Amino acid sequence: MNGVWHAPGRVNLIGEHTDYNEGLVLPFALPQGITVEGERRDDGLLELHSGGLRETVELAGLAPGRVRGWAAYPAGVAGALAEAGYLVGGATLRFTSDLPSGSGLSSSAALECATALALTDLYEVKADRRDLVKVAQRAENAYAGVPSGILDQSASLLCEADHALLLDCRTGMSSRIPLNLGDHRVLIVDTGVRHALEDGRYADRRAECEEAARQLGVPALRDVKDLAASLSLLTDPVLRRRVQHVVTENHRVEATVGLLRAGAVGDVGAMLTASHLSLRDLYQVSWPEADVAVEAAVKGGARGGRMVGGGFAGSVILLVRRAALPAVREAVGAAYAARGWGAPSYLEAVPSRGAARLS
Numbered sequence: 275m276n277g278v279w280h281a282p283g284r285v286n287l288i289g290e291h292t293d294y295n296e297g298l299v300l301p302f303a304l305p306q307g308i309t310v311e312g313e314r315r316d317d318g319l320l321e322l323h324s325g326g327l328r329e330t331v332e333l334a335g336l337a338p339g340r341v342r343g344w345a346a347y348p349a350g351v352a353g354a355l356a357e358a359g360y361l362v363g364g365a366t367l368r369f370t371s372d373l374p375s376g377s378g379l380s381s382s383a384a385l386e387c388a389t390a391l392a393l394t395d396l397y398e399v400k401a402d403r404r405d406l407v408k409v410a411q412r413a414e415n416a417y418a419g420v421p422s423g424i425l426d427q428s429a430s431l432l433c434e435a436d437h438a439l440l441l442d443c444r445t446g447m448s449s450r451i452p453l454n455l456g457d458h459r460v461l462i463v464d465t466g467v468r469h470a471l472e473d474g475r476y477a478d479r480r481a482e483c484e485e486a487a488r489q490l491g492v493p494a495l496r497d498v499k500d501l502a503a504s505l506s507l508l509t510d511p512v513l514r515r516r517v518q519h520v521v522t523e524n525h526r527v528e529a530t531v532g533l534l535r536a537g538a539v540g541d542v543g544a545m546l547t548a549s550h551l552s553l554r555d556l557y558q559v560s561w562p563e564a565d566v567a568v569e570a571a572v573k574g575g576a577r578g579g580r581m582v583g584g585g586f587a588g589s590v591i592l593l594v595r596r597a598a599l600p601a602v603r604e605a606v607g608a609a610y611a612a613r614g615w616g617a618p619s620y621l622e623a624v625p626s627r628g629a630a631r632l633s
Contacts, residue, residue: 275396276313281388281629283307283379284429285462285591286582287438287453287542288549289527291557293423294480295487295520296444296494298527301425302453302625303433306373308384309632312392315364320352324369333364338416347382348389350417354409355393360401362393374464374619378583382418383426386410387629390431395631403431403628404446421480422584433628440531444496451534453625457596458539458577460623463606465563466616467587476584479559483520486513495520519556523549543577543593550580550590559585566609567592567618574598574605591623 282303289299315321320336322329322345329345336353348367355362367389373381390406393399401409410427414420423443433439437450487495490504498504501521508514530545550568554560564581567590571579579592594602607617 276311277392277395278309278311278632279388279391279395279629280309280632281307281384281386281391281430282433282626283373283381283384284426284433285379285460285623286425286429287460287591288530288545288580289425289523290549290553290580290582291479291483291559291585292496292520292523292527293425293441293443294421295483296496297520297524299425299441299443300438300451300527300530301429301433301441302438302623303429303628304373304379305624305626306379306621307371307430307629308373308381308388309370310367310388310392311370312365312367312396314396315366317364319364320349321364321366322348322369323367324371333362339419341417344385346418347385347413350413351386351389351410352393353417354412355390355399357412358405358409360394360397360399360409362397362399365393365396367392378581378588379462380426380430380583382414382420383410383422383430384629386413387427387430391629391631407431407446421477429628431629433626435627436625438534438625440527444494451531453534454537455539455625459594459596459599461576461592461594461599461602462582462621462623463567463571463579463590463592464619464621465561465567465587465589466618467561467563475559475586479516479557479585482513482516486517489513490517496524515556515558519552522552540577540593540595543579546578546580546591546593547572553581553585557585561586563610563615563618564588564590566613567606570605570609571602574602576602 284301286301341349407427438453441448568579575598577593
């Protein structure tokens with residue numbers, strides 16, 4: 275038995291670093307992602323191929339920490355499926371991607387979700403997609419060592435074309451929000467700066483949020499209701515900044531949903547820019563190329579923009595009227611050239627369907 279599956283990357287329109295604080299996020303899936311071609315094998319081995327690289331692991335020996343590098347993600351999915359009681363066996367899986375790795379568009383979650391679909395389909399295991407979200411998150415957390423929330427995996431598995439996904443990361447409940455861009459476009463600017471979330475800075479932010487919640491006596495920062503009163507209880511200025519970002523970012527998600535439902539898509543730009551300033555100044559996860567891209571784009575005619583992803587490197591998204599796209603690209607390119615940086619690359623983000631079997 276064999277087949278081909280595809281799982282998309284995602285753009286998080288707004289709601290950054292709120293997922294592991296049990297808050298709200300608003301991602302949508304991209305056409306680009308990870309495609310996997312696979313077939314069953316009867317020797318209990320998982321053979322993984324990607325970009326000329328090959329890893330072979332034995333399913334019976336899978337455990338967190340055993341496999342490292344890119345293969346930890348698909349191997350982790352196999353291990354997490356077994357932990358959850360899904361009866362899957364050996365397979366040969368060949369991965370291809372048209373999604374730039376390390377660009378903040380969630381290539382790792384796409385890799386996990388493509389693997390989850392392939393293995394469950396190959397072994398005719400019925401699994402609810404919301405359960406596969408948890409399997410993929412377990413793979414990323416325990417096997418790849420990245421303490422992420424459920425945002426990326428949910429977007430890859432649950433999104434529909436022409437919609438964003440409003441996801442409550444505490445309950446797992448979601449609703450699809452029509453994303454009618456009209457004469458606007460969401461433009462991704464790949465700054466060309468690469469990152470690895472395993473480098474510890476992402477984990478540091480999560481630990482800071484957990485410590486702030488502990489000091490405030492709440493289960494998670496999502497539960498902070500009176501921001502001013504809560505900030506007055508914290509003496510550490512770093513924790514104060516983290517709390518302020520998370521609380522206000524949840525409010526921005528709610529405001530963005532209201533704007534989209536009202537058909538005021540152009541006004542979402544201001545929400546994006548406010549999110550970026552908060553990520554830059556309060557959460558301190560932006561990087562110079564992102565800051566310059568947002569500033570230059572807004573001056574060049576964009577309605578707004580922000581960094582996306584875990585931070586420190588990757589991509590920026592911009593909300594731009596279609597007629598202004600050439601001017602915005604020129605403004606960002608000129609700002610990069612003035613600093614001696616390499617030219618960024620661009621991709622229009624089209625809200626697309628989630629993961630699916632292709633054949």
